[in-house]
Amino acid sequence: LPRFTENILFSMNWDDIIYVSLLVSSIGFGHLYVHLPVGSARRWVGTCVGLIIMTVVSGIHTLHPLLVSVINLLILQFVSKRWCHVVSLVVSFSYLLMFRLCSYIGLPDPPGHTNAIQMMMTLKLVGVCFEVHDTWQLKKDIKKSTEVLATSPPATNSDSKTTKPEDQVETTDGTELRKRDVKSDEGETVTRSKPAPKSPEELHEDLQLRLKYEAVEPSALDVMHYVFNYCGILTGPYYKYRVYSDMVEGVSGGKQLVTWWWCMQRLRYLPLYGVLFLLSSHFFPLQFAESTTIFSDYNIMYRIAYMTPVFFTFRMRLYSGFVLSECVCIMAGLGAYPSDSKPKPGKGPTLYKQLESSDDRSNESYNYETVHNIDEYGADFTATVREGMRCWNMTVQYWLATNIYKRMAAPKPLKEAVTMLVSAYWHGMYTGYYLSLLTVPFILMIEDYYARLIRRKLAEKGTRIYDWVTWFLKMQWFAYMGMAFLLLRVDTTLTYWRSIGFVGHGLILVLHAFAQFVNLVYGKAQFKLKKASETAFGKDSRLKVKSIPELEKQVKEERRLKLLAAAAKKEE
Template sequence: MCHSLDRELANTPKIAMSEEELIYLAILAGTIPVGFLFRYLSPPVKQGAALLLGLSISLATCRIHTLHSLITVLGTWAIIKFSWRSAPSLSLVWTFLYLLFFRLATLFGLPPPTPFANAVQLLLTLKMVSLANEVQSYHLMKKEDVSSFTKSSVIGGLSQEPSLYDIISYSYCYIGLMTGPFFRYQTYVDWLQQPNPSSLPGHVPCLHRLKLVPVYGALFLYINSYFPLAYVRTEEFLDHQFFFRLFYMTAVFFVFRMRFYAAWCSAEAGCISAGLGCYPEGAMSKPGGGPTVQYSPDPDTPVVYDFKTIQNIDCYNTDFCVKVRHGMRYWNMSVQWWLHHYVYANAPFKAYTLRAAWTMFISAYWHGLHAGYYLSFLTIPLCIGAETALEGTVRAKLGPMGQNIFDWVHWFLKMRAYDYMCMGFVLLSFGDTINYWTSIYFSIHVIALGCILLGKQLKGKGEKRVKKDDDIQQENVGEKKE
């Protein structure tokens, strides 16, 4: 069977990228130098040029399917215009229902959307829901200001309701059109109205973000050539021993990470070159959300800027943070902000694990209808429950050395959990995902459930021991009284 694998790998190109990946690469590479030119444009010209470029990219890659995104924008505009009070919930329902129609378009006799149209639709869904929330906040704060005669203290609030042209311009702004990162409408407005954008930092932070992209790209191409995903679906793969099958998911997840590290770092560089998301460090900006505090710089002190608002990936912490729950914070960070503020915060549950499960379900739906997404995302709450169960019953009772060893084991299992869940994300179908997980005996599910049961057992023994100690103490107090 090793000879079968050799033949399979021999027939695999050592360096190969699909046509779609090459187009994505060309768009990402092109937006970086173009961004520096936008710094010299006036706000109206910048708005029009960004819209024109974004629409051109959309029409060139999505063609007739651009109508899907346009319908979504017009529907959201109508909701905001005629029902701003209910706009957040209505826009969420509208955009998510349209996502369903978009993905089932072939059932209605429509041609299947291109992958580029899917990418535009995903990012646009986030933008429209966020915009509806921003407009509602604007109207509520406006009413509060009128009634109290005080100036609004809201951070990053709108100064006026956007027009249809403003909404379309925001929706089709060329920056992050297909690759992200997600950014709020207020971030877009701040970008247009920057007083002196050419003086803001650009070349140094841009190069800093790009310095490892060639490494990520080379590792993606090289490792992918030796560990192709398609091989997992073959009968020969199942003939290999258990540890080979188990290791394969580690290689696949490594390839997956390198691909997105390269893409997202390049996308961030495109934002940086244009100056989008550039705020003073004192504003304490969050990825996706922007500034979190009102900041007035001292005129006698040089202002230091950052681009945290458009940061979408923290490569180091993604790889080396200890916990599963922390790993999500550093991956696709702008989307995580969106999920936290618009889904997790409004979840119909109070328990953390259930709220996390609800958020993961919505995230899976946003990604697509493939069963692999749901199998992967809904495994995350199980892993979170496992690590929570042992943190209080095991780690908390260990000394410094024991806790250090516990954290290293925890980190190792966290990475294997993400390897495991990644397989569902890339294999997509229910059958392929279950077949692979079966081939490694559902190891992560078994370990997670075992940790939960162990944690409950240790917690139960601890409670019994405390209760017994309390009973003995009460008996001793009674004897002393006698």
């Protein structure tokens, strides 16, 4: 047993040891950092510690983050706020390409940890430019709203006291919803709710709240403090400039907040992840998937099965790293907001009215959802690839959704494909990233199609069975794509995928073909049903039938009513 334990421990990657050591040290330092005075002390100490960490792992390559930061400062200074976010996105991602091609232009290759730092630096710098642009746009919207209010007639007292419609209800978070009846695909009447329309005064108030809690106007020095702060400098999580500003100015958090308690809550399962990672990586090493032995001595079923423990090792490694990264932010007090403000990963609070209260809050009334980067349970046990991906690297997912996906005016499948392409580009230049992430949009289309075609037509028991089947497929697809993400090179990835018959892509094609067949048969059946219904009841009939047995039942009932009517007429 001692020899076995020694072999496992000494098989750890040296980069992982450095990474874990720096994260643990940063967690410990956070206990001192959170007690620093707000303002300049937190800014300068956080920046100095971040620069020390960067210099330790990067050495002379620290010049890359410094250079790209200076470039973005020039963009913020000299480019119009209307376009600064677009220019920053193009320039920063172009520099990321040059950074990864250093060896091709005569520069020394940066170490792996510097690549991780450069990745997070790129998101932060582009993100702060988007925040500056959005602040500019928000001020324009407020100006227009003010003009609308000035030209519209003032609301009378009787208007303000008007009772709400009976179909309008108020939720626990203060959002007013209006009920409405809609027709489902099956012809059934379903009651749904949507936000009630707001008056111009309410819209103006919402804009003012957004300006108060979202607006940023950072100086050049503020931006440097933000991007070089030690929280998240290695591998995240990503957080907005406004979240950082709230932390250093003492806006987030409170006197009753106990950071170490929250840190311990997050660390509960870390020992389990660490032990499982060491065991799994020892018994199922990734290197074996690249060896000739697995192709010559083992059959296709073994190679398909081997993907699952390799992906399990990958998950345990990421879970451990993400949890430690979150704890660095937690101990520093970064991202602590009241729970009733509904914070979201990367963004911060979303219900700003809840922040208006100045009452003292208990420790338990806060949460760190803003820096929550991985939902381990959701990643493992949600039923679909779409839901599972939302639980991975959630703060970066927020960045991609806010700054890429939602900014495009295009069909949903195209937006998903472009977002995955940007994600693959951000991860690196290896072909494996593109082969892996660009498979995702096709899987999402299949999942959405089957959800419309089959799942929503099932009863409760059928839905549970359907979800178990899709969960199994999700984990197999994740393992299949994970091999490309880990093997990285195009030759090793395609060699392994070819040895298992490209089963992941083949499954997509089979499911798509089956869905088209079912849709064709179902469409013909619905057409025949409609014709039979029109024959039995006439084209103007409002009767809706779902199946042939139901149609026969309605025909018999119609005949019975006609016979009764004829008998009654005869008696008269």
